[in-house]
Amino acid sequence: MSPPLSRLQLALTCFLAALGAWLGSSSDPDLLLAWATQLLRPSALPVSGEREERPSDERHGPLPSTVYARGLVNRRVRAASVLHEHQAFFHNTSSRAFAGVAVGFASPWAARADETVWRFSRKLTHVAPVLFEATAAGGVRSTIGEHAGRRWLRWLRAATRSAAGRQAWPRLTPLVSLERLDLLHYFTGEGAEARAGELLLSLQTALLTMKLDGFVLHAHAHLAWLTLEDRRLVQPKLHVFVQLLAAQLSGEDAELLLLVPPHPGLFSATEFNQLHEALGGVILATANFSAVKATPGPSAPISWMKRALTELNPSEEASSKLAVTLPMVGWDFALPDGPGTPVDSQRYLRLLSRHKNTWLEWDAAGSEHVFKYHADGVEHALYYASLRGLAERLGVLRQLKVGFAIWELGTTLDYFYDLL
Numbered sequence: 001m002s003p004p005l006s007r008l009q010l011a012l013t014c015f016l017a018a019l020g021a022w023l024g025s026s027s028d029p030d031l032l033l034a035w036a037t038q039l040l041r042p043s044a045l046p047v048s049g050e051r052e053e054r055p056s057d058e059r060h061g062p063l064p065s066t067v068y069a070r071g072l073v074n075r076r077v078r079a080a081s082v083l084h085e086h087q088a089f090f091h092n093t094s095s096r097a098f099a100g101v102a103v104g105f106a107s108p109w110a111a112r113a114d115e116t117v118w119r120f121s122r123k124l125t126h127v128a129p130v131l132f133e134a135t136a137a138g139g140v141r142s143t144i145g146e147h148a149g150r151r152w153l154r155w156l157r158a159a160t161r162s163a164a165g166r167q168a169w170p171r172l173t174p175l176v177s178l179e180r181l182d183l184l185h186y187f188t189g190e191g192a193e194a195r196a197g198e199l200l201l202s203l204q205t206a207l208l209t210m211k212l213d214g215f216v217l218h219a220h221a222h223l224a225w226l227t228l229e230d231r232r233l234v235q236p237k238l239h240v241f242v243q244l245l246a247a248q249l250s251g252e253d254a255e256l257l258l259l260v261p262p263h264p265g266l267f268s269a270t271e272f273n274q275l276h277e278a279l280g281g282v283i284l285a286t287a288n289f290s291a292v293k294a295t296p297g298p299s300a301p302i303s304w305m306k307r308a309l310t311e312l313n314p315s316e317e318a319s320s321k322l323a324v325t326l327p328m329v330g331w332d333f334a335l336p337d338g339p340g341t342p343v344d345s346q347r348y349l350r351l352l353s354r355h356k357n358t359w360l361e362w363d364a365a366g367s368e369h370v371f372k373y374h375a376d377g378v379e380h381a382l383y384y385a386s387l388r389g390l391a392e393r394l395g396v397l398r399q400l401k402v403g404f405a406i407w408e409l410g411t412t413l414d415y416f417y418d419l420l
Contacts, residue, residue: 138198255280298366330384
């Protein structure tokens with residue numbers, strides 16, 4: 001059994017690994033118009049830092065075999081199997097199954113974000129801390145405070161550099177959100193050019209002082225709050241801002257990625273084709289489909305995910321710049337038509353532990369597993385990521401030569417990383 005690692009243990013391990021790499025040796029750690037505004041919020045999941053006692057019969061990683069070799073990637077799955085196997089992963093956490101963009105978003109509020117970054121970041125091309133937001137004056141601030149933000153970034157850099165060989169290191173590209181801005185005033189009101197210039201300068205300063213590799217800009221989803229008329233005024237200004245920021249970062253050997261909604265009115269194929277060459281990637285946020293509609297159903301129906309991708313009409317070359325978010329967050333619906341409640345891995349496992357002999361049902365239309373149970377006389381349908389559901393989505397992404405993104409690291413099950 002390998003117990004959860006404390007921040008101190010992880011920090012010490014990363015320091016020693018980084019020191020070893022500097023000295024020339026190696027160290028190997030053991031082995032998604034409505035959803036656009038709601039999709040990616042740090043507050044979507046309950047914050048939980050508790051550690052639970054785990055049954056002694058559960059497997060723990062690392063193991064010499066993958067989930068495929070262990071025969072776990074099935075449509076027919078029992079709750080007990082998830083409980084028994086979810087912590088065990090293939091020991092070679094450096095191997096990657098994708099050649100394209102692979103982004104992991106990390107939130108400071110996720111209980112196991114640090115441990116997950118340390119252990120699995122070599123499967124990623126980018127680690128994106130959910131950390132920054134733009135201010136009305138044109139500045140950038142850390143959502144957890146300046147000093148705490150700097151400390152966390154230093155730790156993440158050490159954790160991602162603990163792998164042997166510089167080519168294995170993912171780039172550190174924090175998320176910058178424009179959620180709190182009045183976009184109409186910010187980009188078209190009096191002093192708009194000065195504010196945009198100040199924001200460009202603030203981002204460059206943060207890049208250099210914090211030794212970052214770029215940013216992920218979360219802006220286009222917030223256009224949904226505007227009227228159609230106002231949106232037509234703001235979008236060209238935002239488009240120019242993105243071009244300027246991408247060029248500025250490129251001059252510093254850094255890159256800009258965009259996190260965009262699957263809505264042509266907010267981010268169109270025309271915009272994608274005009275911008276993709278200057279960008280490090282475009283992440284299409286394909287998750288929470290049914291939850292935002294307040295209708296029980298899959299988080300990201302696979303047919304909808306494919307349609308959202310093809311609507312951007314990417315060329316074969318441009319596809320390498322595309323990634324889609326995998327539906328890692330669970331949603332618990334009270335049937336027949338109750339709203340959805342977000343579910344993290346800890347709550348999911350607690351529910352499964354009360355119904356160990358229950359079989360998960362396969363939703364063929366959405367290509368996702370659903371766990372049905374009763375509580376207080378009410379039937380629930382809980383859609384949560386599964387090995388088979390993720391494997392089928394990843395198969396589609398390989399065919400389309402598109403990458404993936406995880407929202408968010410530390411809130412899902414360890415054995416999922418064998419698929420990546």
